[in-house]
Amino acid sequence: MLDRAGINQIGRNLKNAGTLGLSMRLRLFLFLIVLVITMVLGIIAILFFTGILTAGIDESAKLLEKEFSRTFRKASEQYGQFSVHAVEYSKELSKSVENKLHGLGLNVTDLQSHPEILEDLIGCEYERALFSLQKSKCSGIFMILNATVNPKIENAENSRVGLFIKNMEPNILSSSSPTILILRGFPSIGRKYNLPLHAQWRMEFDITDASYYHMPIEQAAEHTLPLSRLYYWSPAFFLPGTSEEIML
Numbered sequence: 001m002l003d004r005a006g007i008n009q010i011g012r013n014l015k016n017a018g019t020l021g022l023s024m025r026l027r028l029f030l031f032l033i034v035l036v037i038t039m040v041l042g043i044i045a046i047l048f049f050t051g052i053l054t055a056g057i058d059e060s061a062k063l064l065e066k067e068f069s070r071t072f073r074k075a076s077e078q079y080g081q082f083s084v085h086a087v088e089y090s091k092e093l094s095k096s097v098e099n100k101l102h103g104l105g106l107n108v109t110d111l112q113s114h115p116e117i118l119e120d121l122i123g124c125e126y127e128r129a130l131f132s133l134q135k136s137k138c139s140g141i142f143m144i145l146n147a148t149v150n151p152k153i154e155n156a157e158n159s160r161v162g163l164f165i166k167n168m169e170p171n172i173l174s175s176s177s178p179t180i181l182i183l184r185g186f187p188s189i190g191r192k193y194n195l196p197l198h199a200q201w202r203m204e205f206d207i208t209d210a211s212y213y214h215m216p217i218e219q220a221a222e223h224t225l226p227l228s229r230l231y232y233w234s235p236a237f238f239l240p241g242t243s244e245e246i247m248l
Contacts, residue, residue, distance in 0.1 A: 083231050085136035090231075092132075093125060093143055100124065111147040118149055118161050119186050126189050129165055130180070139170045140246065142184065144205055144213060158208040163189070166198055166244070183244070200242040208240070 100121060101107055106114060125143060133141040144162035153159065164184035182190045183198040184205055190197050207213045212234040220230055236247050 079233065082136060082138060083233075085132060085138070086231055089129075089132040089141070092128060096125065096128065097121065097145075108146075111145055112151065115147065115149050115151075118145065118147060119188060121145070122161065122163050122186060123189050123192065125163065126165075126193060129163060133165055133167055133180075137170050138167065140164060140166045140183070142205075144207070146217075148204060155206070155208075158206055159204045160207050160213070161204050164205070183239075183242070198242075200244070202241055206240040211235075 098108065101110070104117065106117075111118070122143070122145070129141050129143065142162060142164040144160045147161055148156050148159045149161055150156065162184055163186075164182070166181045166183045167179055168181065169179040180195055181198040182195050182201060184202060186203060187197060187201075189195070205213070212232060216230050216232050219232075234247055236245055238245050
């Protein structure tokens with residue numbers, strides 16, 4: 001039989017066990033957490049196996065695919081329209097330049113031998129370029145002649161005279177603030193038409209590794225093709241000396 005001292009020792013041990021163990025409130029809280037997690041997992045499993053959850057994912061994927069196709073089709077149509085405008089502008093520009101040179105008793109191959117006519121020749125084409133730019137709603141338009149103003153300057157073999165008009169707001173038909181800038185070209189054009197020069201303006205183009213310049217010329221030299229088959233879209237690149245990322 002246990003004496004009084006033994007009974008007291010057992011009581012103290014039980015008391016210590018209750019103190020070191022989990023309280024009833026904490027046990028109930030943990031039980032509720034386990035119950036909630038089990039219910040959530042059960043609901044997810046039911047939605048997954050019945051197809052309700054995967055149906056939503058499949059529907060979202062179809063919507064994204066449809067939106068991508070629509071965007072791609074719209075971009076293709078837009079670039080097709082740009083190409084049509086570019087070919088039309090090229091035809092008019094070529095005819096205009098040839099007529100002006102013919103009036104001076106020159107042809108295209110004489111351009112480099114007469115750098116004194118380049119400024120007037122390009123300046124006369126500004127209004128045509130601006131009209132084509134606004135008509136096409138592009139962000140820029142350019143022309144390059146196979147000549148340089150000063151063949152003695154450094155890197156003259158890769159320098160070509162021309163005109164690049166930048167439209168900062170191509171989707172705005174009219175604006176109180178000027179949106180047309182001269183990115184490449186003679187500064188006299190800007191003065192004549194009250195146009196600011198771009199902050200990264202240069203007078204001539206650097207055609208070093210310029211596929212948009214070399215490839216059409218090479219194709220025209222190798223093949224007798226109409227202009228409608230000689231246009232070329234370059235990959236996006238930064239115009240040398242600027243932070244302008246463009247496709248020409």
